[in-house]
Structures are given as structure tokens and as C-alpha cells.
Amino acid sequence: MLDGEMPILRRPRLPSDASEPIYALLDGRKFALGTDLVVALQAMAREFANLSDRTLGSVVTECLERDRLGSGHRGVLDGLLRQAEPWDGSNHPTTEGPPDSCDLCGRSLLAVGWVIDGCTTTNMLWSWMCPACFAIHGCGLGNGWGQLYGRAGGSAWRVYKGQ
Numbered sequence: 334m335l336d337g338e339m340p341i342l343r344r345p346r347l348p349s350d351a352s353e354p355i356y357a358l359l360d361g362r363k364f365a366l367g368t369d370l371v372v373a374l375q376a377m378a379r380e381f382a383n384l385s386d387r388t389l390g391s392v393v394t395e396c397l398e399r400d401r402l403g404s405g406h407r408g409v410l411d412g413l414l415r416q417a418e419p420w421d422g423s424n425h426p427t428t429e430g431p432p433d434s435c436d437l438c439g440r441s442l443l444a445v446g447w448v449i450d451g452c453t454t455t456n457m458l459w460s461w462m463c464p465a466c467f468a469i470h471g472c473g474l475g476n477g478w479g480q481l482y483g484r485a486g487g488s489a490w491r492v493y494k495g496q
């Protein structure tokens with residue numbers, strides 16, 4: 334199924350949603366990934382916490398560009414940020430601004446430049462997450478899942494994906 338490319342990945346928003354901690358979505362259907370791949374993806378997700386703010390921000394920018402081009406999806410963050418349609422390159426302003434720091438780890442969102450307002454695996458609790466926390470605790474993007482915001486300078490943010 335993978336064909337060398339990362340599928341759309343999602344985490345269960347509730348324990349009843351899926352039995353694995355992370356699964357693939359294909360044409361709206363859930364697919365189990367198998368224990369080895371799940372373990373590898375979970376380990377990959379934890380590594381983002383070690384990156385500097387600037388590097389973490391660059392990783393998200395690269396994921397978005399791969400998504401826009403529709404090819405070369407590589408890792409767990411690519412999969413979680415994917416939706417059925419590739420990103421079309423657009424973004425739009427929002428009046429709702431994120432806090433200055435990640436709800437879950439306290440990392441500066443202003444420094445990273447990207448934030449996900451999204452559902453977590455903790456009983457559908459929503460959080461403003463830095464991309465590293467999203468990689469571990471996020472469930473994915475989309476209506477009812479989460480939205481990706483990018484900093485537009487100063488205290489302004491724009492919505493890039495997930496609506």
C-alpha cells in the first residue's frame with residue numbers, strides 16, 4: 334500500500350476510533366499499518382521534539398511543499414499534515430490568533446512560525462500545538478481534526494490547511 338510514499342496518516346480521536354495508535358486513510362477508509370511501521374512512525378514522531386525552533390519550522394515548510402507538489406511524502410509529519418487533496422498553495426487571514434507558546438510543551442510558537450489548532454488523542458481535547466507536539470499527540474488535519482496556521486509577521490497568522 335505504501336509504494337514508497339507516505340499515505341494520509343491519522344490518529345484515533347477516541348479509543349473507539351481505531352485500535353492502533355496511528356493508521357492510514359485511503360479513499361476515506363482506515364487501514365492498519367502493522368506493528369513494525371507503527372512503532373517506527375511513533376519513534377519518528379518523538380524525534381521532532383529535539384529540533385530547534387527554526388529547524389522545526391523548516392521541516393513543516395518542506396512538508397507543505399512536498400504536499401503541494403503531490404510527491405515525495407516521507408515521514409510521519411507529512412502523513413499527518415496530508416488531506417485527500419494536496420495543498421493548493423493558498424492561505425487566508427484569520428482573526429483568531431494562537432497563543433505565544435505551545436499548550437503542551439511551552440515551545441515558542443512565534444519562533445517556530447507554524448502551529449496546529451487541533452484535536453489530540455486525549456478524548457478529543459483540542460490544543461494549540463507546536464509541530465513537534467502535533468507529531469506525537471495530533472490526530473491530523475481537516476474539519477473536526479485540526480487546522481495549520483503559519484505566521485505572517487508580527488502577531489498575524491494565516492490558515493494554510495485543514496478547513
Ligand SMILES: [Zn+2]
Nearest residue numbers: 435438463466
Ligand atoms: Zn509543543
